[in-house]
Amino acid sequence: MRLVLIFLIGALFGLGIVISGMGNPAKVVNFFDIAGTWDPSLIFVMGGALAVTLVGYRLVLPKDRPLFDTAFHLPLARQIDRRLVGGSAVFGIGWGIAGFCPGGALPVLGAFDASVWLFTGALVAGIMAARLGPGLIARRASV
Amino acid sequence: METEFTPWASLAGGAMIGLAAVLLMLVAGRVMGATGILAGALIPASRADATWRWVMIAGMVSAPALYLVATGGWPEITVPVSTPMLLIGGFLVGVGVTFGGGCTSGHGVCGIARISTRSIAATAVFMVACFATVYVVRHVVGG
8 A cells, every 4th residue: 555655656746747847858957047048937846846845744744653654754964064065066067967857857767768768877877976986985995 | 949938837747746745755754855765776775665765766757658648748858968968967966966965856845845954055056056057058168
């Protein structure tokens, strides 16, 4: 039951991405191109999403536990450090270069467009390099 | 290249993204960040932890087919950048979201909805970096 619901939630998220235009890099890049062919649509995506989550989280999070788990899994980090700022800056640069963010790309993998798969392959390589790379370098340095 | 301004579709799609985030919190107690879900699926903490993530991703990927059934057409995906830019951008996004601890969905929607100062800072940084990058790519380099 839990996994069926999670599948449906994934489909709802994916449809939201597709309908909103977040899965279309031409629209995403145009949102960031105020000096050129500006398309302000993505403001409405963010606005629609936040309007629902700001209210919805306030209804859900005061509960003792989620329906199918013993506790809520919320991020514990509080600090605004160089890692957060530097990582987010690199993400923003990559987003501006490619036009896809992770949430925009994953659902449209199902549209079988080769460019989405190329982007996602590079995204996975970047995640693996950042997760595993520092450990490998440290291990080599310690030998 | 111009794209059509779509305030209603974007608002509706955004609300669906927000609803999916609220439902995932209610059902599984999880933050709906595409980065976290993907990274946890690639490098899982345990087998059970990987399962729900892959199911969620499968649900997302089903969205274009559902969209096809509902509307009779595939979602529009226009990639306004070259393949090398897609790959470089994708790799940078992967590295950036790993160090930054999230992307547009995790920080920009779920984090801001929890009024996390960390997520508000991260969102401000990646949005500004993306605006600057698109400006440089389109009006300085590409000018």
